[in-house]
Amino acid sequence: MTNETRKTIEVDMRGQVCPSTLLVALDNINRNQKELSSGAVKLLIRTDNRNATTTIPHTAANMGYNTEVVSRDGYYELLISHLE
């Protein structure tokens, strides 16, 4: 894994109806499980849904992933990656 290029999958969920942010996050985690677990891929979700910033880290943690929440200009970025 050491030489593998790190890729970030970006998903923009801003403005979308609840709970599509969490649904799409889960969908992407499921579809990229292997790459996420190996550290080859990170998942970046942009959302303005305040609740998703707590439900996504919680759900991701249960699945063994780490989520970093960063506050941006009027929205939030959630970076989901393999637990180091």
Place this chain on the structure above:
Amino acid sequence: MVTNSIMTMYVVGLLMGLVAGFLMHRSDYCMAGMFRDLFMFRQSFRLRALVLQVVLTMLAFEAFRLFNLLPLYPFPLLGAPSLAGIIGGALFGLGMVMAGGCVVGTLYKMGAGSLLSACAFSGLILGSGLYAEIHPWWTGIIKNTTFLEDYLTIPQLVGLSPTVLVLAVSGAALPLLLNWRARKLWEIGSEVRGYIQPWKTAVVLAAVGLASYLLIGMPLGITTTYAKLAAMAENLFFSEHVAGLAFFQGTPLNIVHPASQTLLTGGAGPLFDHIWMIQFPLIVGIVLGSAISALLLGEFKVYWRLPARQFTITLAGGILLGLASRMVPGCNVWHLMGGIPIFAMQSFLFLIGLLPGAWLGSLILPRLLGSTPSILKR
């Protein structure tokens, strides 16, 4: 007193709405989400706050009733229990999950700039207007399924003082609430700006509900005004048709408020009556309160580029919500934060319908959105 002046009614309604809208935005106090997340993700964090709010409201209403401060008890506009309420509740549950918010959640989300909630709001008004067309038929169904016509609440039915039931229920709830506290289930770590833990919002909303009952004579409610807005819009183009609809002619509110000796009257028709004075400022307050919260946090933003199907889903959800809130009649705020705390049977029937409705919504919404993560496929 508040109800003998139009100005004080507007001011009080607006203030209550501002407080509610501000806090709901901060805590994302979304009742549609509370029930949906329970079924969809097995998450009950925000629903716990609602349980707290209902128990606190129950205790507060009963305490003030015992001091004779709630002369209108049970409050006006409550109907006798009808099985039709279960059907209304189920449609309501489905509608709120599809709309991404209940009749109040839609308001605070729209206040923070959500275009989809604005779409659901249009649906709400459309659905409320559509109800007027089916009202005569639906009234017949309500009549045929109404039982215990002379009893509105469980205490009336069993001939017990409400105090006994309130003490029994809150006494049973106390260990549960304390257990959640011991397990640190009341608070959640959140990194959003200006987050307010939902239990705090629950406490304030219980106080706002009490204030409404004390000052205006009934707990919080807003949906008749959605029907009014529909009637007003329709009246601009089809005034004869509006005049011919029984639903828009009725005045279900017709009661003297004992504290002010004011006759409160009103209905769904296109008039600026007492229903309008009670509910419209509350609606405006919730939208504004949430907008203020979002602006202060720099989170007020309108996103335009959204999947087209989400507009269809939220509009359909809004129409269902509007229809259902007139079919019950009453919404989740009215029944869960007002009726259940006084053991209104109609409110329990609404809840009995709401649960399977929200469950159905949580089952089909991911499919409608076109995104069903395998974790949900069961």
